[in-house]
């Protein structure tokens with residue numbers, strides 16, 4: 001491959017949680033890239049906060065493919081070992097769910113794995129290469145722990161076999177905590193632990209209820225600790241060292257710290273196990289972290305029942321950078337729906353001609369399809385946005401811009417829409433505006449008139465002609481349109497006939 005630098009696009013910069021800085025991404029074995037994404041614990045329905053993490057990981061995958069890399073992505077399914085507290089305490093979440101619902105753990109796992117897969121499909125998240133299940137990999141986990149044991153990293157207690165973090169080099173460097181700090185910062189609840197941060201590799205089991213998730217091992221019957229599965233399954237499917245590990249920011253301080261400690265102890269080659277760690281921020285719901293414990297649990301299914309297309313939620317999450325906390329509200333979701341609707345209306349008659357390949361185009365294949373200076377500028381702009389640590393708000397703004405640029409011909413708009421879709425996954429080339437929802441539909445023919453009135457109102461406001469601006473607002477309302485003035489300009493959206501109750 002010999003290409004001039006200008007034809008290669010920008011280098012991909014990613015914010016690495018190891019060291020907390022932007023770094024240029026370079027894979028271990030180009031053009032292959034290995035990505036491991038911490039997957040769901042299948043004890044309950046995924047909520048919107050969970051789903052943000054998978055939309056983000058999908059966006060990362062799309063950015064890599066846009067850059068021409070071949071991505072192998074692993075998303076694990078946790079069906080054993082994850083305790084009610086991420087701090088390695090409490091009862092297994094799967095067992096709690098089974099007792100709560102009066103069903104077997106197998107049934108619980110099946111139900112909620114299916115629910116997760118349904119949401120993945122509806123959000124146009126590209127399927128992972130493999131979705132390995134923890135319960136299918138217990139023998140490998142036992143072998144992994146035997147190696148740690150042979151190297152002297154473990155010690156036994158009546159409650160199980162523990163990893164001695166005191167023996168680990170640089171324990172906690174991902175969390176930016178010195179080892180003493182980590183030791184003191186955790187609650188020591190298990191008697192006999194050498195360091196508060198030490199975690200169970202193997203949990204000894206007592207009691208009848210736990211029999212269903214018990215395996216034999218040299219440390220007695222029991223179950224693996226939660227952190228173990230991600231180390232074992234990632235190495236199995238991606239090799240000992242791979243490129244990128246992702247997860248929610250809530251995994252950064254404990255789960256991922258422990259994955260690193262045990263993996264680097266296991267490998268013992270003095271090299272960093274994984275070079276890039278990427279974490280997405282929370283989705284907040286009335287200022288609470290959206291988690292089961294906070295009580296605020298809205299599912300994708302709930303949004304669909306209220307008439308929202310899944311792409312609207314996807315669009316909503318892309319309006320914020322993945323490292324920003326984001327507030328969920330139905331008003332914000334309505335605004336996302338309105339933006340997507342405007343976009344689809346604008347491109348309705350301008351996107352008929354595809355390249356016919358059915359392939360997701362990347363930067364280079366799109367560049368070849370663009371003839372005009374303006375078209376290439378938009379493409380370079382989108383590449384720059386995606387290269388700047390996945391700046392999806394910037395990419396969305398560019399889509400807004402090129403769909404309003406009348407100097408581009410149909411083929412170029414189509415090429416740019418397909419390119420934007422590689423990055424954003426919003427189904428722009430194919431989703432019809434009618435697919436969004438029927439209840440707040442605006443006639444196609446009315447859009448140009450609405451945008452004309454909105455612009456006239458903006459001009460009136462800028463010139464302080466308030467009466468004229470108010471009259472235009474009333475006129476828009478009669479057309480079923482509401483306007484909102486934001487820092488980024490004036491936005492309009494259809495008035496929802498039945499505001500959703502929260």
Ligand SMILES: [Zn+2]
Nearest residue numbers: 038039230255
């Ligand atoms: Zn994990």
